[in-house]
Amino acid sequence: MNRQIAKYIQENTTEIISKWKEQMKEDENERSFQMTPPEIMDKTSREFADLMASNLLESHQAYENRLYDFSEKVVRLGWSITFVTKAITHFSEIVFDGMEQEGIITQNNTRDYMKEFSNWITPIRDKTIDAYSKTWERTVSLQKIALQELSASLIPVFDKVSVMPLVGTIDTERARLIMENLLEGVVKHRAEVVLLDITGVPVVDTMVAHHIIQAADAVRLVGAKCMLVGIRPEIAQTIVTLGINLNDFTTSSTLQRGVEQALAWTNRKIVEVDE
Amino acid sequence: MSNQSSVEIQTEWDIVAARQLGRNVAKELGFGTVDQARITTAISELARNIYLYAGHGKIEIQRLTNNGMKGIMIIAADNGPGISDVRKVMEDGFSTSGGLGAGLPGVKRLMDEFKIDTTQGEGTDIRATKWLR
Numbered sequence: 001m002n003r004q005i006a007k008y009i010q011e012n013t014t015e016i017i018s019k020w021k022e023q024m025k026e027d028e029n030e031r032s033f034q035m036t037p038p039e040i041m042d043k044t045s046r047e048f049a050d051l052m053a054s055n056l057l058e059s060h061q062a063y064e065n066r067l068y069d070f071s072e073k074v075v076r077l078g079w080s081i082t083f084v085t086k087a088i089t090h091f092s093e094i095v096f097d098g099m100e101q102e103g104i105i106t107q108n109n110t111r112d113y114m115k116e117f118s119n120w121i122t123p124i125r126d127k128t129i130d131a132y133s134k135t136w137e138r139t140v141s142l143q144k145i146a147l148q149e150l151s152a153s154l155i156p157v158f159d160k161v162s163v164m165p166l167v168g169t170i171d172t173e174r175a176r177l178i179m180e181n182l183l184e185g186v187v188k189h190r191a192e193v194v195l196l197d198i199t200g201v202p203v204v205d206t207m208v209a210h211h212i213i214q215a216a217d218a219v220r221l222v223g224a225k226c227m228l229v230g231i232r233p234e235i236a237q238t239i240v241t242l243g244i245n246l247n248d249f250t251t252s253s254t255l256q257r258g259v260e261q262a263l264a265w266t267n268r269k270i271v272e273v274d275e
Numbered sequence: 276m277s278n279q280s281s282v283e284i285q286t287e288w289d290i291v292a293a294r295q296l297g298r299n300v301a302k303e304l305g306f307g308t309v310d311q312a313r314i315t316t317a318i319s320e321l322a323r324n325i326y327l328y329a330g331h332g333k334i335e336i337q338r339l340t341n342n343g344m345k346g347i348m349i350i351a352a353d354n355g356p357g358i359s360d361v362r363k364v365m366e367d368g369f370s371t372s373g374g375l376g377a378g379l380p381g382v383k384r385l386m387d388e389f390k391i392d393t394t395q396g397e398g399t400d401i402r403a404t405k406w407l408r
Binding site: 172202203205206207213234238242243244 | 287288291294308309311312313315316319320323367374375376377378380381384385
């Protein structure tokens, strides 16, 4: 019975694909179809059809490898998972209808074929979803690592002066990282002044402010001064309206002025030389 | 006349999503950068309260039009433990979680209208509105 289905697919590939494409286009205005160039679309569709047939013939292992490669490719093309599962359903429906018309599926064996079809389609769908979620998981975990690397690094800019640029949203996890790196860095670089640059922090609410205040307090405890720089005008206004007290802080609007102030604290300044 | 969209708050990252939604709506309505910052900060506070105290809830953003005035309303609703003493949480510096205690009174100052409905053991519903001037 498997072979019958496979044989039918192989003999009528072109027809099935064109019908399938028609139906997918009709079904939804899926962007994947309009955005993918037609020749790639053709190739991928053919590959998809091959894959669907190969499941019926090849050994389990070979098929799994192929399925994995294919789903990787589909993910790269940017087909959505809804689109792919729909594609699988449509494909099997078209094959079923086609075989019915050809008289291969008759009233007597409909039940058996239906069972066979579901045995054929279900694992494909499961595997595809599995492959998708694996790709996603990998992406997410890679991005998490990348984000952590970006998170909070203390950069020594001058002797005794270090800068920590903060970019992006600060959540509890990052606040912890900021605190750890800040204290470790201060001790390691023997910094006397640390500039916390919040130019890249989109929202400063009470929690973010609280974390910054705590970090500054901790820095004070290890014997350095903390300065808050990069406060944008709208952030300044919201901080005031929220009623957050930053009186214990030296603050400045730009990193540049912060650095000047930090040098002044350590009895230095930048001068122009005339030659 | 209103038009709304919402974000479920379950994890810390949902706070960011709610904020983003609010900022986009505020921008579309024509709020300036300072008001955008006020609105997103208010959403951030309310969403964080849901995350910290109720664990699960919803932030709804409504566009309002009233006699030709345009505005934005943030609705923060949860089925959490409720607030036992509303007057106290509206005082500056009161916090049960070791925070700054500026959240709710801060939101009230950031926005134009502020209304809080809470029943102990049943949940809290906070509505804060900002009008476009």
